[in-house]
Amino acid sequence: MSDILSQLFQVLESRKGADPDSxxxxxxxxxxxxxxxxxxxxxxxxxxxxxxDSEVSGDNxxxxxxxxxxxxxxLVMLAKLGEHPDKVLAELERRFGLSGHDEKAxxxxxx
Numbered sequence: 001m002s003d004i005l006s007q008l009f010q011v012l013e014s015r016k017g018a019d020p021d022s023x024x025x026x027x028x029x030x031x032x033x034x035x036x037x038x039x040x041x042x043x044x045x046x047x048x049x050x051x052x053d054s055e056v057s058g059d060n061x062x063x064x065x066x067x068x069x070x071x072x073x074x075l076v077m078l079a080k081l082g083e084h085p086d087k088v089l090a091e092l093e094r095r096f097g098l099s100g101h102d103e104k105a106x107x108x109x110x111x
Contacts, residue, residue: 005075005085012079028076036077043070 011025018026028036043066050066053059075085098106 002086002089005089008072008075009079009085012076016079025076029080033077033080036073036080039073040070040077043073046070 015023015025016029020027020030028039047063047066047070050063054063078085078088
């Protein structure tokens with residue numbers, strides 16, 4: 001799974017210097033972090049709505065599509081801020097095997 005994330009990250013990095021008219025990602029970068037965050041929020045809402053619809057219909061096609069959009073825009077956000085998706089995977093790996101309650105408690109102690 002991390003192979004596709006690394007490949008996508010490389011493409012996202014290559015778009016940082018691209019002409020905004022030549023690439024959707026380049027246009028997001030050119031419009032700045034707030035536009036990227038707006039897209040992440042929009043995709044999060046669309047994912048939530050798709051999940052609700054999926055529960056009723058039993059059809060997860062839209063849910064998968066919207067989740068892919070959410071992940072994609074989250075990766076654009078990370079790339080804009082200079083972070084590699086491997087750091088997110090490492091954080092998930094760190095949490096693996098921890099009780100969710102214990103992990104959440106450790107985050108509240110850090111703040």
